Amino acid sequence: MGLSLGVNLLPGGFKLCSFNCPYCQCGWSTRKVDSPALASFRFPSAAEVAAAVGERLRELRGSGNGIDSLTFSGNGEPTLHPDFPDVVRAVLEVRDREMPEVRVDILTNGAHLSRSGVVGGLNLLDERYVKLDAGDGAKLREMNRPLVPLELEDLVRGTGLLRDFIAQAMFTSGSCDNTDRASLECWIALVGRLRPKAVHLYSLDRRPADPGVRAVDRGRLEEIAREVQVRAGVAARVF
Numbered sequence: 001m002g003l004s005l006g007v008n009l010l011p012g013g014f015k016l017c018s019f020n021c022p023y024c025q026c027g028w029s030t031r032k033v034d035s036p037a038l039a040s041f042r043f044p045s046a047a048e049v050a051a052a053v054g055e056r057l058r059e060l061r062g063s064g065n066g067i068d069s070l071t072f073s074g075n076g077e078p079t080l081h082p083d084f085p086d087v088v089r090a091v092l093e094v095r096d097r098e099m100p101e102v103r104v105d106i107l108t109n110g111a112h113l114s115r116s117g118v119v120g121g122l123n124l125l126d127e128r129y130v131k132l133d134a135g136d137g138a139k140l141r142e143m144n145r146p147l148v149p150l151e152l153e154d155l156v157r158g159t160g161l162l163r164d165f166i167a168q169a170m171f172t173s174g175s176c177d178n179t180d181r182a183s184l185e186c187w188i189a190l191v192g193r194l195r196p197k198a199v200h201l202y203s204l205d206r207r208p209a210d211p212g213v214r215a216v217d218r219g220r221l222e223e224i225a226r227e228v229q230v231r232a233g234v235a236a237r238v239f
Contacts, residue, residue: 001105001127002068005060007053007091009081010074011041017076018111019131020145022176022210026075033080033147043081050090057098069126070095072106079112085121092124103127107168111150113158123163129200130159132167133178135186143170143178152190159194167196167234171203171221175212184224192232199236201225 010016020029031037044052053070060067070091072078081087088104095104103126110130112118122128134140137152159165169187171179178187191199201224204215218238225236 001071001103003066004069004071004105005053005056005067006071006073007049008074009044009049009072009078009084009087010076011043012075015075016041016080017109018080018146018148018150019077019109020147020209021133021143021170022145023143023170023172023204023208023213025206025208028209029076029147033077038080038082043083046083046086046090049087050094053091054094054098057094057102061099067099067102069103069105072104072108072125077109077111078106079108079115079118079122085117085124088121088124105129107131109144110155110158111146111148113161114154119158119161128162128165129168130155130162130165130196131170132187132190132194132196132199133170135183135188135190139178139183139186142176143172156190156194159196164197167191167194167199169199169201171201171216171224172208172213173216174214175210179216179220179224184227188228188231191228191234196234199225199228199234200239201236202239 015026015029016031017029018033095102105127106125107129133143140152173179201221221238225238228236
């Protein structure tokens with residue numbers, strides 16, 4: 001994404017995510033994310049987010065420093081924000097006014113594509129990066145441990161509603177491993193089925209929630225990238 005300014009839509013001080021991935025740098029998910037629980041959290045309003053983004057963009061422009069993108073990310077899943085579409089529209093308005101050349105992207109786990117307004121908000125953005133670590137239901141539960149009802153076919157249906165997306169795949173070994181041949185066969189088949197614009201592969205760079213999770217070396221990631229390019233016909237990059 002080049003030089004990216006992160007935009008966190010979630011309450012501060014704790015992780016708030018619908019996945020409980022063992023490799024997560026934010027640690028384990030300990031908060032419920034059902035509707036009653038979300039109603040008890042204090043999310044920043046669309047106006048507050050837009051004001052903060054606008055202030056920062058003006059600071060950057062005033063200092064002669066540019067950025068390539070604004071990225072919705074943070075300490076959990078950004079589409080959990082109850083007014084997600086409104087936040088997207090507010091940030092895009094600020095971007096268009098203050099720094100129109102900058103892309104607005106998102107990192108999402110894709111677990112809430114059936115929620116009202118989420119797909120519409122995502123499709124307003126310049127780029128959508130959707131997590132895709134597994135090619136079958138058992139591996140999805142191992143790698144991502146969803147805290148909401150979610151099946152692999154839900155992700156298939158949901159991503160089909162997006163105007164396009166880039167799949168972001170974390171590969172790990174050790175106590176949580178998706179690099180074995182059976183797992184790769186299922187994952188490559190799913191990539192071919194979903195036909196994302198591209199696949200971005202990466203591995204651990206920070207301390208994971210589960211200390212038994214191990215990084216996959218870059219050489220192995222490059223091998224997987226070449227295989228998915230040849231067999232699924234989707235461009236792949238390693239980070």
